[in-house]
Amino acid sequence: MTFSDHDAYIAAAPQRFCPLLATLRAQLARTLPDAEEVIQYNMPGFRIGRSIVASYAAFSKQCGLYLSPGAITAHTNEIAAAGLNATKTGITFPASNPIPADLVERLALTSRKDLGL
Template identity: 65%
Template sequence: MAKTDNHDAYIAAAPAPFRAMLAQLRAQLSRALPDAKEVMKYDMPGFQIEDTIIAGYAAFSKQCGLYVDPGAIAAHADEIAILKLKATKTGVTFSVSNPITDELVEKLAVSSRGKKGL
């Protein structure tokens, strides 16, 4: 994807099938982290409190990802597995055919914030 300087431009530049899903993810992260500032770091949209990125998201050609603290992924590994989502140490990937739930987004965001001591 081309470099962008804000969340709106990032979502608009994402592959068309992912735009609505990314907009929903952004809204859910905003609700879960109401005092976080929207930032662009490493060409990826994120939510920052003080100087710490709590959560970020990205779109790729075939999937999207939500990136949080490794402790948040570990704490919710069972739920991630039940939803048949793929997880790495710091992220969960999902697609239009197997989206991430709003409930899991909120849990991961709140957990990530807690793991970072904010």
């Protein structure tokens, strides 16, 4: 399935994740007000220039927030303290344990800075 915009992506996600994705989208839009909402690699993201600063996704059992590797590294301790799992470029979380709003903001701003934007 391909998506034309963030609304279509969120509407097609598993029902239990829709409110979480809508909140995450709003948090990222507030934090990155000059970013363009795009669909890239079939995921909703926020792009500045040619760079995706942050993107998000829903899967069958969890959601993910994807950022620059430097953002993940810079906030490793906070991610772990929130009980979240991180990879080199993403953080996965169940609907029962979303990423705290203040951490989403710090991650997005760090990703932007890490990308030189």
